[in-house]
Amino acid sequence: KKYVVVIHGGAGTIIREKMSPELEEEYLEKLTEALQKAYAEIKNGKTSVEAVEAAIVVMEDSPLFNAGKGAVFTHDGKNELDAAIMNGKDKKAGSIAGVHTIKNPIKVAIAVMEKSEHVMLSGNGAEQFAKLQGLEIVNPKYFWTENRWKSLQKAKELEKFKNPKAENSKPDYFIIDQKFG
Amino acid sequence: TVGCVALDQFGNLAAGTSTGGMTNKKYGRIGDAPIIGAGTYADENVGISATGWGEFFIRSTAARTIAAKIQYLNKDVKTAAQETIDEIEKMGGDGGLIALDKNGNIAMPFNTSGMYRGAITEDGEIEVEIYK
Numbered sequence: 102k103k104y105v106v107v108i109h110g111g112a113g114t115i116i117r118e119k120m121s122p123e124l125e126e127e128y129l130e131k132l133t134e135a136l137q138k139a140y141a142e143i144k145n146g147k148t149s150v151e152a153v154e155a156a157i158v159v160m161e162d163s164p165l166f167n168a169g170k171g172a173v174f175t176h177d178g179k180n181e182l183d184a185a186i187m188n189g190k191d192k193k194a195g196s197i198a199g200v201h202t203i204k205n206p207i208k209v210a211i212a213v214m215e216k217s218e219h220v221m222l223s224g225n226g227a228e229q230f231a232k233l234q235g236l237e238i239v240n241p242k243y244f245w246t247e248n249r250w251k252s253l254q255k256a257k258e259l260e261k262f263k264n265p266k267a268e269n270s271k272p273d274y275f276i277i278d279q280k281f282g
Numbered sequence: 283t284v285g286c287v288a289l290d291q292f293g294n295l296a297a298g299t300s301t302g303g304m305t306n307k308k309y310g311r312i313g314d315a316p317i318i319g320a321g322t323y324a325d326e327n328v329g330i331s332a333t334g335w336g337e338f339f340i341r342s343t344a345a346r347t348i349a350a351k352i353q354y355l356n357k358d359v360k361t362a363a364q365e366t367i368d369e370i371e372k373m374g375g376d377g378g379l380i381a382l383d384k385n386g387n388i389a390m391p392f393n394t395s396g397m398y399r400g401a402i403t404e405d406g407e408i409e410v411e412i413y414k
Contacts, residue, residue: 103386107401108286109378111333125412132400132410139288140402149296149329152288157300160284168284172302181303183316189295189324189384196316207300210316220318249305256306 106139108132108156110166128165135159150188150211157184157207164246169205172244174253180244184210194220197227201244204237212236283315285331287324287382295384297322297329297345304336314339319346327352327384328359333397334377338370348381363389 110132139156143149161169172180184206185196195214198221203209209231213222222230232238283301290296299322301315313336314321321332323345330345339345344366351362363381370377378392380399390399400410 102407103404104289104382104388104401105386105404106286106288107380107382107388107390108284108399109331109333109380109390110284110398110400128398128412129410132398133408135286136400136402136408136410139286140406143288143290143404146291148292149288149290149294150298152290153286153296153298156286156288157284157298161300166284167302168300169302173305175303176306176308181307181310182301183303183312184298184300185316185318185322186296186298187318187322187324187329189297189326189329190292192325194318194322196318196322198312198316199310207298210298210300221316244302249302252305260306 105143106136106152106156108135108139108160110135110160131160131163131165149190150186150214153186154207154211158205161205161207170244171246171249173249176253176257178250178253180241180249182206182244186210186214188214196221197231198223200224200227200231201241202228202238203231204239204243208236209234283313283321283333285315285322285333285380287329287331287380289329289382289384289386293384295324295326295329295382297324297331299331299333301333313337314344319343321345323349325349325353328362328381330363330379330381332377332379334370334379335375338373338375339377342366342370342373342375344370344379348379352383359383359387360389364391367391 135156139152142152164171187194195210285299299315320340
């Protein structure tokens with residue numbers, strides 16, 4: 102078998118007991134959609150960069166994944182996004198880190214790679230660059246999702262519990278807060 | 283975190299990763315996803331996108347290490363990827379990654395549950411699964 106696209110998608114904070122069959126089905130459908138979008142680009146003679154963009158935009162626009170719309174929350178209650186792209190053909194690369202208003206971070210990472218002499222931009226500078234490139238800027242509220250907000254509250258509760266000085270309260274169930282995105 | 287590696291009709295590879303970071307993270311912490319050579323890398327032989335405990339993927343320069351094992355030691359993509367994930371596990375980290383080489387071979391080693399991954403062949407055959 103010759104594969105042409107491979108993807109991965111993490112749900113971020115996982116409440117183990119809560120992953121219902123229906124929810125799992127939603128994930129599998131969205132991953133299939135991402136694969137099909139990338140595959141269509143390849144079949145239409147587009148580049149691997151365009152195929153990667155097509156797949157990742159599908160997942161960034163879905164609240165299911167910890168990227169774009171479904172991003173988890175920082176301790177300060179913000180959604181802070183990062184993205185990177187690298188083209189094996191010429192080893193060009195683009196990356197952004199620590200942004201709060203960019204709807205599709207992968208698009209901006211590609212613009213950094215193709216329209217700037219830099220590899221990595223961060224924070225406000227990356228957001229200014231995105232605006233200059235005409236890429237979509239959204240109100241940070243766009244990234245708010247209830248279940249991620251609840252995950253943050255539970256993670257904070259857990260943090261209190263882990264704190265030796267904390268009173269001996271114990272959360273009713275544990276969120277396994279994956280250390281990866 | 284989400285990621286994708288693609289191989290186009292011209293034989294060129296590209297790798298991309300996008301993430302919302304880590305729940306409850308502080309101090310502007312950055313993980314491996316945006317770090318070229320750690321969570322994202324592509325050259326003429328292979329493309330890699332990772333999703334792991336970022337600090338360990340940065341310290342082990344995970345994505346570049348896989349490419350280097352292929353480039354200098356002639357390892358196949360599965361061996362190179364698994365060795366790298368095993369090294370990260372030995373350091374105390376966890377997570378997973380996807381890798382696709384220029385011949386259309388893939389590797390998807392994961393050692394953390396809850397990760398989803400999928401792949402499609404040049405004939406349009408789709409595989410999607412969740413790592414339990």
